[in-house]
Amino acid sequence: MTELQSYGGYYLWNYVPSRAAAVIFILLFLGATAYHIAKIWKLKTYFCICFTIGGIFEVIGYCARGVAHDRTGQIMPYSIQSVFILLGPTLFAASVYMVLGRVIVAVHGERHCPIRVRWLTKLFVVGDVLSFVIQGGAAGMMVSSDMASMGNTLVIVGLFVQITMFGLFIVTAIVFQVRMRRRPTAESFDISLRWEYHIVTLHLVSLLIMVRSLFRVAEFVMGHDGYLLQHEWPLYVCDALLMWLVMVIFGIRYPGEIAGAVGRHERVKMSDMGA
Template identity: 25%
Template sequence: MGANAIAERSFGYIDPHFPIPHGENDTSIIIYGYTPSIAVAAFAAAWFFLHLIIHTVQNITTRSWWWMTFSVGLVFEIIGYIARSLSAKQNPYNLIYFVLNYFFIVTAPVFLAAGIYTILSALIPRLGSRYSFLSPKVILAFFITSDVISTVVQIAGAVLVGVKESRQEDPTTANHILLGGLSYQVFAMSIFVILMSTFQFRARHAIKQNGLRLFCLSFSVATIMVYLRTIFRLAETAEGLGGKLSTHEVYFACLEFAPIALVVLLLAIWHPGRCIGARVRTEVPKY
């Protein structure tokens, strides 16, 4: 099936104010389903670059190297939004810009989630093992392994989507692979949200005594925001390219960019390295 046939069957958006360049890497339609906003893309790139500096500087000053996965996620966000800015300003039909935008923005929160998973493992030794249903070792092993699995599957799916689009082939199968990775990530994060919520409820008095109420509140909000964003991406991928969620930028801005922007802000203000320590212990003190 040719690219034009796929486009006509799905969304086939063409910007009347932006003629098709017909270059080697240009598609016959704008795959986004709209022309991306340069204001949103440029602001997002600048926002994540600023917070990359803030987080990385704090990582260095507090020697909290375990939080560097969060900085990796921010680098992915920056690359994705730079590519999106190029789409918005230079050429929204360019397939390379779209693939870079899609790949890096979809996979970036996997690294952000890895850092968030580690926070719970760091809190348990500090507040007490009796409040947690699982040990820090088990939590790290399960959720980091889950992160690796979902990352590999999502990367494979995102790359294949780009390959299929570049060959003017139907990307449905590739989209299903990406959907599988996102589904597993939502499954793992659902378990994590339950563990985090029960732990903080049971440890509420210890949290207060240790002066960690604001940090734990920011940690909770950050977790829910990443969870919300992952659910959005799952729903968007389930619809496929050309669905309502993927062809209206307001959903992208409100459910992709805004939640992650809030996450990086909260965890910059209440930086885990400053609030809970430079090291993640997996051995829990006995009480």
């Protein structure tokens, strides 16, 4: 039976990570990521590349957890799984933010958005990058026993940045949706765009990412001796499963037609300028 090993007298893990659970989610995330790569290739939805990279991060993270099963005293697999699983959802969020801006442009609904469209994606992506940088740096600090406390605090700060930006994003999407229903544009009646269908998709995946982020905040607030870090199942239920569902939902309700509509809109603008 595999036993916990110490790293310089300090135990990185509170349990022996399950190899079987890691392999299951490696396969699930591999399948979802491959599907998204195929979608990007076929539909040229390059704004979804961050989403696919997030899937790759999840695969790498759970590969590291699988390796860590009998190497709990080694710093490398612990560090890799900690960083990549923590940061994957931040990349999902980046693509989610980009989709809203493209939906608004596709239906010519700029006047209904509470934030100027030219700043909309930039604002949320900058917030996402800030969250990514804070969490990435903090995750690296957490593998050091001397800096673990500071790293833990910074991870919580990074997660709060992510939660705040997601809260603002959800409010923005809801306000836009309500205003569009009250005063729809002519383009919004184009059934091929399914703009509200994609807004609902954003609500669904945003909610799942928000729940996961709140779980990670609770995990780090409770600390190394808290229940959530003492047991493995909460990570798989409240993080791995939710993030896989995010990939599945986004894949099934893929915003392919939105990319085409935005492209047509941009070509019309260019032709108008030429005229």
